[in-house]
Amino acid sequence: MLIINKVSKSFGHKRALDEISMTVQDGTIYGLLGPNGAGKTTLIRIINGITAPDSGEALLDGDRISLDKSSQIGYLPEERGLYKKMTVYEQVMYLAQLKGMSAAQAREEMRNWFKRFDITSWQKKKIEELSKGMAQKVQFITTVIHRPRLLILDEPFSGFDPINAEMIRQEILRLNQEGTTVILSTHNMESVEMLCQEIALINNGRIVLQGNVQQIRRQHRSNQFRVVYEINGQSVEQKVEKKPEETNNDLLKRLAKKGEITAFEEILPTMNEIFIKTVQS
Numbered sequence: 001m002l003i004i005n006k007v008s009k010s011f012g013h014k015r016a017l018d019e020i021s022m023t024v025q026d027g028t029i030y031g032l033l034g035p036n037g038a039g040k041t042t043l044i045r046i047i048n049g050i051t052a053p054d055s056g057e058a059l060l061d062g063d064r065i066s067l068d069k070s071s072q073i074g075y076l077p078e079e080r081g082l083y084k085k086m087t088v089y090e091q092v093m094y095l096a097q098l099k100g101m102s103a104a105q106a107r108e109e110m111r112n113w114f115k116r117f118d119i120t121s122w123q124k125k126k127i128e129e130l131s132k133g134m135a136q137k138v139q140f141i142t143t144v145i146h147r148p149r150l151l152i153l154d155e156p157f158s159g160f161d162p163i164n165a166e167m168i169r170q171e172i173l174r175l176n177q178e179g180t181t182v183i184l185s186t187h188n189m190e191s192v193e194m195l196c197q198e199i200a201l202i203n204n205g206r207i208v209l210q211g212n213v214q215q216i217r218r219q220h221r222s223n224q225f226r227v228v229y230e231i232n233g234q235s236v237e238q239k240v241e242k243k244p245e246e247t248n249n250d251l252l253k254r255l256a257k258k259g260e261i262t263a264f265e266e267i268l269p270t271m272n273e274i275f276i277k278t279v280q281s
Contacts (some may be wrong), residue, residue, distance in 0.1 A: 001026055002047065002150060002181070007056035009042050018205040019056065024198070024229075029176050031192045031199035031213070032185040035279055039205040040185050041078070044152055047183070048075050060150065071100040074148035074203040078155045078185075080139050084128040088138055089118075091127060092145065098148035106145065113141045113228060117167075132159045138169060144175060151175065154185045169195065189272035201278060209278050217268040220277070227255055228263035239267065 004022040013112035045051040201209035
């Protein structure tokens, strides 16, 4: 379990984080959201043990996080960094062994990942010879090769076409199903709805929204419903709003006067709509 307890951090007169508290349960995919400059990167650096908080603490399994816990954490930063003159093989082996893997372990895991991503033929290519998307695949592998318990992904879909982005999404889900806890920092709200169980939305260094994704969507409901009628043999779709005093049954009775109802569902706001509304309020 990762616990962030009243963490604050300032840089000069700028307060990047202001008493941030959150709990990431083992085995969850946790969305860390916020506009640019909100404080997400500072918090991620504290979780990684790269930066120390001014006050508060970050605990992993009850112990304060420091650099010596790095073998338990995998971190994919938004600004990627691979050594351009190294070959793909050299790069993966080097970073795997920095995380404490033996050469034999690193080679075995690398073979598995290269086969999974169908990039075995890339081993002798230099990083500078790769396209952005190809380099992204290599960096993802270097992030997960040591089988971290906690995986922190900052904009992991950046630079990928839709097919490869979906492949990465499936790998994140697979790793999570195998027990890896994931923190996902992204502006892609569709991915948040697809992947995350819990989220924290940071704005101006403070958490302004936190909790279960589906519960948050229900809390922000606006009583909008999609209804489909069968009228004179034709299907007609309409968006309707429930009156404050109405129950769902009352609404259905009112709508049934227009024709036979063949579909009826509540329209919950998207995480993108909730993000914009919360940040701008």
